[in-house]
Amino acid sequence: MSQTTEHSPPPQQSKEDWEVEFDRLEHHIIRALKHQDRYNLGDIKEKIGQGIFHIWPGKDAFYISSFGEFPKYRVLNLFLCGGSYEELEEMFPSIEEFAKNCECKYLYGGGRKGWIRKLKHLGFEQEYIVKKEL
Numbered sequence: 001m002s003q004t005t006e007h008s009p010p011p012q013q014s015k016e017d018w019e020v021e022f023d024r025l026e027h028h029i030i031r032a033l034k035h036q037d038r039y040n041l042g043d044i045k046e047k048i049g050q051g052i053f054h055i056w057p058g059k060d061a062f063y064i065s066s067f068g069e070f071p072k073y074r075v076l077n078l079f080l081c082g083g084s085y086e087e088l089e090e091m092f093p094s095i096e097e098f099a100k101n102c103e104c105k106y107l108y109g110g111g112r113k114g115w116i117r118k119l120k121h122l123g124f125e126q127e128y129i130v131k132k133e134l
Contacts, residue, residue: 018048021057025083028062032082035112044080056095061087063095073105081109085118092122 015023022029022045030041039047044064047053056063061083068075076099081088099107109115109124116126 018055018057019045021062022048022055025055025057025062028060028082029064029080032080036080039080056091058083058087058091060084061091063088063091065095067102067104068108074103075106075108076102076104078107078109089122 026041029044033039033041033044044053047066048055048064052066054065056065062081063078064080065076065078068077076095078095096107107124109119110129116124
């Protein structure tokens with residue numbers, strides 16, 4: 001008597017929604033990463049997967065954010081963005097509302113000098129950070 005064993009392929013693992021959006025916007029993320037030296041693409045993807053970073057996907061733009069916890073308050077740090085500036089600005093009110101709902105006192109963002117001209121009308125003010133390579 002012969003036995004036949006049915007072999008079926010393993011179930012297909014579907015990507016999470018954020019992974020689909022990350023892949024779709026990857027070219028913008030790579031471009032934005034060229035202007036800093038703290039993270040690479042794998043670091044960003046890993047931290048989003050762990051829930052440490054958050055991706056805010058638009059049609060042709062994105063933000064990457066993380067919370068900062070201080071003894072007196074919490075902040076939302078918008079530390080990476082790219083794509084269409086007009087769309088980034090359109091996305092901003094929902095991010096601001098999210099930060100307020102999460103009891104953040106401030107939104108932070110860093111970048112090149114010219115950003116302050118683009119962001120001042122949204123209520124951002126310039127703060128200075130210095131660094132020294134060791």
